[in-house]
Amino acid sequence: xxxxxxxxxxxxxxxxTRSGTFEAxxxxxxxLGRERLGVVGESxxxxxxxxxxxxxxVRPPGKVSADRLDLNGxxxxxLPERRMRAxxxxxxxxxxxxxxxxxxxxxxxxxxxxxxxxxxxxxxxxAAREKALEMLSxxxxxxxxxxxxxxxxxxxxxxxxxxxxxxxLAPDPEILIADEPTSALDVSVRNEVLRIMDKxxxxxxxxxxxxxxxxxxxxxxxxxxxxxxxxxxxxxxAAKDLHQARHPYTQGLLESLPRLDHPVERLAVLxxxxxxRNDVKGA
Amino acid sequence: MTETDLVKAPGQGSLPPxxxxxxxxxxxxxxxRARSVGGVALSLALTLLGLLLVTFIIGRVMPIDxxxxxxxxxxxxxQYDAAYQAMGLDKPLWQQxxxxxxxxxxxxxxxxxxxxxxxxxxxxxxxxxxxxxxxxGTLIGVFVGVPLGVIAAARRGGWIDQIxxxxxxxxxxxxxxxxGLMGLLLFYGMLGWVGGPGRQGIIYDGMVPNxxxxxxxxxxxxxxxxxxxxxxxxxxLPASLLGYxxxxxxxxxxxxxxxxxxxxxxxxxxxxKGLSEGRVIWGHAFxxxxxxLITVIALSFGGLLEGSVLTEIVFSWPGIGQYxxxxxxxxxxxxxxGGTVLVGxxxxxxxxxxxILYRVLDPRAK
Numbered sequence: 001x002x003x004x005x006x007x008x009x010x011x012x013x014x015x016x017t018r019s020g021t022f023e024a025x026x027x028x029x030x031x032l033g034r035e036r037l038g039v040v041g042e043s044x045x046x047x048x049x050x051x052x053x054x055x056x057x058v059r060p061p062g063k064v065s066a067d068r069l070d071l072n073g074x075x076x077x078x079l080p081e082r083r084m085r086a087x088x089x090x091x092x093x094x095x096x097x098x099x100x101x102x103x104x105x106x107x108x109x110x111x112x113x114x115x116x117x118x119x120x121x122x123x124x125x126x127a128a129r130e131k132a133l134e135m136l137s138x139x140x141x142x143x144x145x146x147x148x149x150x151x152x153x154x155x156x157x158x159x160x161x162x163x164x165x166x167x168x169l170a171p172d173p174e175i176l177i178a179d180e181p182t183s184a185l186d187v188s189v190r191n192e193v194l195r196i197m198d199k200x201x202x203x204x205x206x207x208x209x210x211x212x213x214x215x216x217x218x219x220x221x222x223x224x225x226x227x228x229x230x231x232x233x234x235x236x237x238a239a240k241d242l243h244q245a246r247h248p249y250t251q252g253l254l255e256s257l258p259r260l261d262h263p264v265e266r267l268a269v270l271x272x273x274x275x276x277r278n279d280v281k282g283a
Numbered sequence: 284m285t286e287t288d289l290v291k292a293p294g295q296g297s298l299p300p301x302x303x304x305x306x307x308x309x310x311x312x313x314x315x316r317a318r319s320v321g322g323v324a325l326s327l328a329l330t331l332l333g334l335l336l337v338t339f340i341i342g343r344v345m346p347i348d349x350x351x352x353x354x355x356x357x358x359x360x361x362q363y364d365a366a367y368q369a370m371g372l373d374k375p376l377w378q379q380x381x382x383x384x385x386x387x388x389x390x391x392x393x394x395x396x397x398x399x400x401x402x403x404x405x406x407x408x409x410x411x412x413x414x415x416x417x418x419x420g421t422l423i424g425v426f427v428g429v430p431l432g433v434i435a436a437a438r439r440g441g442w443i444d445q446i447x448x449x450x451x452x453x454x455x456x457x458x459x460x461x462x463g464l465m466g467l468l469l470f471y472g473m474l475g476w477v478g479g480p481g482r483q484g485i486i487y488d489g490m491v492p493n494x495x496x497x498x499x500x501x502x503x504x505x506x507x508x509x510x511x512x513x514x515x516x517x518x519x520l521p522a523s524l525l526g527y528x529x530x531x532x533x534x535x536x537x538x539x540x541x542x543x544x545x546x547x548x549x550x551x552x553x554x555x556k557g558l559s560e561g562r563v564i565w566g567h568a569f570x571x572x573x574x575x576l577i578t579v580i581a582l583s584f585g586g587l588l589e590g591s592v593l594t595e596i597v598f599s600w601p602g603i604g605q606y607x608x609x610x611x612x613x614x615x616x617x618x619x620x621g622g623t624v625l626v627g628x629x630x631x632x633x634x635x636x637x638x639i640l641y642r643v644l645d646p647r648a649k
Binding site: 055057081085086087088089090093094096097098101102103104105106107108115116119120151153164167168 | 547548549551552553554555556557558559560567570571573644645646647
């Protein structure tokens with residue numbers, strides 16, 4: 001693998017609370033190339049917070065520290081806000097969970113897509129409009145002109161998420177963080193949205209961090225998977241080898257899912273052990 | 284709304300494609316708009332009817348004999364009976380109500396006993412004075428209170444937030460007559476920066492032709508700069524005081540609306556795009572609080588219109604609050620009810636206005 005797009009070593013995110021410091025992310029390390037990296041874990045495992053820390057979106061009083069947080073060899077750890085803003089959207093972008101809440105309800109779809117593009121490209125309104133329509137076509141929206149003038153409440157969830165993807169990819173970022181991009185969607189449109197996102201990301205040679213709690217989805221869709229538990233990466237494994245996972249937590253996650261080809265009388269209940277909290281990857 | 288309308292419009296789907304979908308769609312949209320305008324007009328009429336019913340009932344249950352007020356205490360029984368009949372008080376209540384409605388619709392509120400004028404003429408005189416004061420006070424409240432609330436929310440816990448909190452707390456808890464007297468003492472009595480009580484200095488009294496009844500506007504219309512600055516120096520202190528009170532309310536409400544919006548996901552989206560904090564706050568979050576903010580502003584404006592009696596008394600401001608209070612103490616029911624109908628109508632119209640603004644500002648309300 002050539003030099004990674006993103007290199008993360010010992011990333012930590014902590015929040016001061018009344019009863020001491022709460023560590024949401026406790027020493028996460030990984031490299032991301034032009035590939036699809038899945039990050040899986042249960043709620044509160046720190047997977048979303050990892051994405052937000054990379055984007056510099058952890059708001060005070062939260063604190064981010066790391067031995068290394070490099071984008072293309074340059075550090076982006078705790079950059080001044082002004083320099084971080086120039087990166088955000090332009091080089092790293094993020095698609096969030098539910099388009100119902102992540103699109104501004106009082107702005108038209110077109111305005112929202114153009115806004116991101118104009119900010120980073122410095123192009124005028126006309127070029128931005130063309131780009132927005134082009135992006136809407138790229139995410140396979142059949143009638144881009146109509147959707148361009150629509151408000152978010154006038155489009156369906158699946159279409160909303162495709163709009164979100166169009167908006168975030170318009171300035172041509174190098175890395176896309178997708179934070180549970182399909183968990184708010186109907187199963188029927190889920191695959192379509194994923195396929196579109198996959199196609200665009202591959203075509204552009206981008207790096208994708210796919211945050212999800214859905215192990216099967218990640219196994220189908222990603223090249224490599226990080227399994228997170230309690231703010232740490234407990235296992236890193238190629239997606240195709242997922243079923244040979246060695247860590248008991250990963251095995252537990254897999255066994256708690258029903259399988260058509262392997263029916264069982266009773267699904268296993270996920271067991272958690274405190275000792276995993278102190279486990280280090282590969283130990 | 285959209286879906287049911289579309290379902291209720293038969294034949295929309297079966298329109299031949301040659302005619303195009305657009306005219307059919309336009310018809311639905313027109314019908315929907317007509318229906319919503321009709322609905323608004325109906326609810327407006329019903330509200331006003333309710334208002335009249337309330338004032339009518341108040342007029343009938345008050346332990347003040349309206350006949351006696353007209354004929355005087357030394358009238359004979361025959362005179363009393365004649366007036367009783369002339370006022371229609373021998374008729375059934377519903378007929379009296381119809382008669383009352385007819386009078387109000389013609390603008391006839393009867394004669395005020397304490398001033399001797401028609402109530403309508405009195406209201407024409409006192410209401411613009413209050414309106415002028417309330418408008419200026421609300422403007423101050425909005426243009427200071429809204430930015431203050433937004434900044435307090437954006438810098439939550441910072442020193443601006445703390446100052447805004449203290450400013451609002453003082454605004455809520457200080458008695459206005461005390462602040463008013465202290466203001467007069469300092470800015471009029473000691474510093475001489477502003478005009479004293481009343482709306483105008485004595486030399487300008489009656490010099491500006493009456494067009495709107497609001498002296499600031501009338502003097503500008505007449506091009507009389509001296510009268511304008513004089514009126515301004517009289518109004519600025521009471522208006523600032525009222526503005527301060529509406530600022531306290533508006534800034535607190537703005538702050539809590541903004542805090543709610545700033546934690547919304549679309550704000551994170553805007554930040555992910557790389558927008559500056561200013562554009563995130565004013566371009567994204569602020570646009571989403573406009574609708575509830577309008578309600579707050581309308582309510583605060585309505586409250587000032589109702590007549591801030593204490594302010595008007597401290598500053599000898601000849602407004603509607605003072606007028607109604609004096610009339611009430613004198614048992615002058617025509618004036619009280621006339622004033623009540625006027626203020627009530629203003630409230631209803633303000634509600635209507637904010638309703639219309641909702642539809643303009645919030646695409647989801649269409």
